[in-house]
Amino acid sequence: MEYLPDSNARYKDVEYWNERYRTEESFEWFGDLTKFGHLLKQHVGSEENILMLGCGNSALSYDMYQAGYTSITNVDYSSICVESMAERHKDCARLSWLCMDARRLAFSDGVFDVVLEKGTLDAMLVEETDPWKVSEKAARLLHQVLLEVSRVLKPGGRFVSVTFAQPHFRKRLYARAKYDWSIKHYHYGSSFHYFLYVLTKGEELSPEDAALEKRLLQETEASPTDVRFQEVDSDDFLNNIGL
Numbered sequence: 001m002e003y004l005p006d007s008n009a010r011y012k013d014v015e016y017w018n019e020r021y022r023t024e025e026s027f028e029w030f031g032d033l034t035k036f037g038h039l040l041k042q043h044v045g046s047e048e049n050i051l052m053l054g055c056g057n058s059a060l061s062y063d064m065y066q067a068g069y070t071s072i073t074n075v076d077y078s079s080i081c082v083e084s085m086a087e088r089h090k091d092c093a094r095l096s097w098l099c100m101d102a103r104r105l106a107f108s109d110g111v112f113d114v115v116l117e118k119g120t121l122d123a124m125l126v127e128e129t130d131p132w133k134v135s136e137k138a139a140r141l142l143h144q145v146l147l148e149v150s151r152v153l154k155p156g157g158r159f160v161s162v163t164f165a166q167p168h169f170r171k172r173l174y175a176r177a178k179y180d181w182s183i184k185h186y187h188y189g190s191s192f193h194y195f196l197y198v199l200t201k202g203e204e205l206s207p208e209d210a211a212l213e214k215r216l217l218q219e220t221e222a223s224p225t226d227v228r229f230q231e232v233d234s235d236d237f238l239n240n241i242g243l
Helices: 008-012 014-023 033-043 060-066 079-088 120-124 136-152 167-174 207-222
Strands: 050-053 072-076 095-099 112-118 153-163 181-188 194-201
Touching (some): 033 060, 033 153, 033 181, 033 194, 120 136, 153 167, 167 181, 167 194
Parallel strands (some): 072 095, 112 153
């Protein structure tokens, strides 16, 4: 793969992405809109105000725009990406592109009906070696991002997360009463399943997910120093995951 980094850690490095976006036209993690559009249509209205978190050079926003989704704000922390995508889609009046850190979104509270991410959170977790126990550093990063996502969502708004992470791994990160959302999940794909999570702002966690949060908090209190960090890169698990 032409853009395969020499270390998984580079997926978290903005300079890696700036370098890649200078020459790469487009890349789709977990397949394009045709693979999961039927699920998106059930949970995202065409007139809703949508934030695309970590848009990259994916064609997803443009494909959604062509499919009738008329208001999409795209953010990415790579200035090269944002400039390139803004120029490429300058004729799409209601597609906007902003350089922004997902941990510090420059939006007021409750302005979006939908926040959508596809692979962005996975890229933030590339150095994790134990999916059952995320390192303290990664957990803090994800917590910052998820608090921001919840903050900018309107009551009743949805956070839509597209990932290869199975529910027994990803729900451990999403099941927090502090985020003020419920969790549902769906899958797509044939030979390999990908997952689409829908987290609805203002709805309570299910009893099962609330029990999961309680158990995880108890485990954390029981072993506050038991944090695992990666010492050697494993195989590049973000490679070869396109459909």
